[in-house]
Structures are given as structure tokens and as C-alpha cells.
Amino acid sequence: MILIFDLDDTLYDERTYVNSGLWAVANHAHLQFGWAVGQSYEYMQAVLQSEGRGRIFDLWLGANGRANRAMVKECVRVYRHHTPLLTLAPEVNDLLATLSFDYPLYLVTDGHKIVQQKKVEALGISRYFRKIMITHRYGIHNAKPSTYCFDLIRKREGCEWHDMAYIGDNPAKDFVNLNLQGVTTIRVKTGVHRNSVAKPEFDASTSIAKITDLLNVIAHPG
Numbered sequence: 750m751i752l753i754f755d756l757d758d759t760l761y762d763e764r765t766y767v768n769s770g771l772w773a774v775a776n777h778a779h780l781q782f783g784w785a786v787g788q789s790y791e792y793m794q795a796v797l798q799s800e801g802r803g804r805i806f807d808l809w810l811g812a813n814g815r816a817n818r819a820m821v822k823e824c825v826r827v828y829r830h831h832t833p834l835l836t837l838a839p840e841v842n843d844l845l846a847t848l849s850f851d852y853p854l855y856l857v858t859d860g861h862k863i864v865q866q867k868k869v870e871a872l873g874i875s876r877y878f879r880k881i882m883i884t885h886r887y888g889i890h891n892a893k894p895s896t897y898c899f900d901l902i903r904k905r906e907g908c909e910w911h912d913m914a915y916i917g918d919n920p921a922k923d924f925v926n927l928n929l930q931g932v933t934t935i936r937v938k939t940g941v942h943r944n945s946v947a948k949p950e951f952d953a954s955t956s957i958a959k960i961t962d963l964l965n966v967i968a969h970p971g
Contacts, residue, residue: 750852750912750913750914750933750967751852751853751855751902751903751906751908751912751913751914752848752852752853752854752855752914752916752967753854753855753856753857753899753902753913753914753915753916754854754855754856754857754878754915754916754917755856755857755858755915755916755917755918755919755923756856756858756860756865756868756869757858757860757868757918757940758918758919758937758939758940758941758942759916759917759918759937759939759940759960760837760841760845760872760874760960761835761836761837761838761841761872762939762940763940763941764940765833765834765835765836766833766835766868767797767802768794769831769833769834769835770827770828770829770831770833771790771793771794771797771805771828772786772790773827773828773831774789774793774806774824774827774828774831775787775789775790775793777823777824777827778813782813782815784813789809792809792812793805793806793809796808796809806820806821806824806825807821810824829861829863829864830863830867831867832867832871833867833868833871834871835868835871835872836872837872837873837874840961841960841961844960844961844963844964845874845877846877847964848877848963848964849877849878853879853906854877854878854879855878855879855880855881855882855902856869856874856878856880856881856882857882857884857893857898857899857902857915858881858882858883858884859883859884859885859892859893859922860883860884860885861885862883862885862886865883865885866883869881880902880905882898882901882902884897884898893919893922893923894922894923894925894926894927895926896926896927896930899913899915899927899930899932909931910927910930910931910932911931911932911933913927913932913933914932914933914934914935914967915927915932915933915934915935916935916937916960916963917934917935917936917937917953918936918937918938918939918940918942918943919942919945920936920942920945920947920951920952920953921942921945921947921951923936923953924936924951924952924953924954925950925951928950928953928954933954933955934953934954934955935953935954935955935956935957935963935966936952936953936955936956936957937956937957937958937959937960937963938956938957938958938959939958939959939960
């Protein structure tokens with residue numbers, strides 16, 4: 750079987766990347782304006798908890814009298830280009846190491862090309878995968894739920910759709926079209942989507958509580 754993994758909230762907790770990015774922006778503002786790093790970080794965290802990511806920089810800059818399009822753009826640039834402080838959990842590292850001996854492993858992840866590459870580098874996971882596919886490198890229209898990158902893997906491996914399994918976390922996009930192709934889909938109920946209730950056709954064929962439960966699923970399919 751060909752095992753294909755999602756990245757964010759599947760192999761690691763994406764909140765750690767967000768926290769790292771917000772700290773980088775807070776530190777940038779400290780160097781530029783002298784704003785206290787801790788206070789800036791706490792303010793942005795409060796906005797994140799109450800409103801999500803969309804307006805963090807607008808509200809934070811506005812609270813400091815610096816709200817304008819150029820400053821928001823600069824914050825986004827710092828966030829996306831910073832070198833994140835990420836760590837792969839030891840048990841996940843062990844899982845990938847074990848699986849890589851017995852299965853061809855691939856990674857398919859959506860997101861900004863630079864951001865996703867920096868995550869991969871920070872986590873040190875490239876050695877486990879035959880190929881890492883950041884979908885936006887193939888055009889944003891080929892992001893999930895598109896099966897484009899999965900079809901590239903299928904052709905590369907010379908296998909059928911039913912010989913592939915995809916492990917992800919987001920039932921809004923990760924599984925729906927792969928289900929139609931007969932791919933084994935496995936949902937890890939972690940991260941922001943852990944409690945999401947999906948329509949039957951959108952959910953995975955199997956769900957697990959944590960990524961390390963994958964070994965049991967593979968050992969006892971169906």
C-alpha cells in the first residue's frame with residue numbers, strides 16, 4: 750500500500766506554527782517600534798482565540814495606532830517567511846521511521862509554498878518521504894479536494910487508486926474526491942477539525958483518535 754500523509758494537524762499541531770509566526774511578528778515590531786514583545790504576542794493570541802486568524806494583524810496594529818495596508822502586508826510577510834520553531838513528537842517520528850521501511854510514503858499538503866516548505870524543513874521529515882508535494886506548486890486549482898497530486902503519485906508508483914491510502918484531518922476537503930476513486934481514507938481526529946461533523950460522502954472511511962493509531966489500522970484493515 751502507498752501511504753500518503755497530510756501535514757498540518759495530522760503530523761504535528763499546526764497551532765505551534767501559528768504561535769511561532771505570531772512571536773516572529775511581535776519581535777519584528779519590537780525591533781521596528783520598540784513595542785513589548787510579550788504584550789504584542791498576548792494581544793494577538795487573544796484575537797486568535799476570539800476571532801480566528803483573519804484580522805489579527807489589523808486589530809493589533811489598530812490598537813497601536815499603526816493600522817494601514819502596508820503594515821498589515823509587512824506583518825504577513827514576516828509571518829510567512831520566518832523560520833518556525835517546530836518539533837515533531839517523538840512518537841510521530843518513530844511512526845514515520847517505522848513505516849518508511851515497509852511502505853512508500855508521500856506527503857501532500859495545501860498552503861503557501863514558502864510556508865509549507867519551511868514547516869517541512871523545521872520538522873526534519875523529508876528523509877521519510879519519496880516525494881513531498883506542496884499542491885500550490887502545481888497551481889492553486891490543484892489543491893485539495895483536487896486529486897491531481899494523488900494521480901501523479903499513482904502514475905509514479907504504477908499502482909491503482911485502491912492501492913493508496915490518505916491520512917488527513919480535514920473532512921471538508923481531504924477525502925471527498927479520493928473516496929470516489931476508491932482510495933482508503935483515514936481521518937485523524939486532531940487539530941481544529943477534530944470535532945467537525947462531516948457529510949457521509951465527505952468523511953473518511955476510517956477514523957482514528959491520534960496518528961499513532963495508524964499502525965493498528967494498517968495491521969487490521971477493514
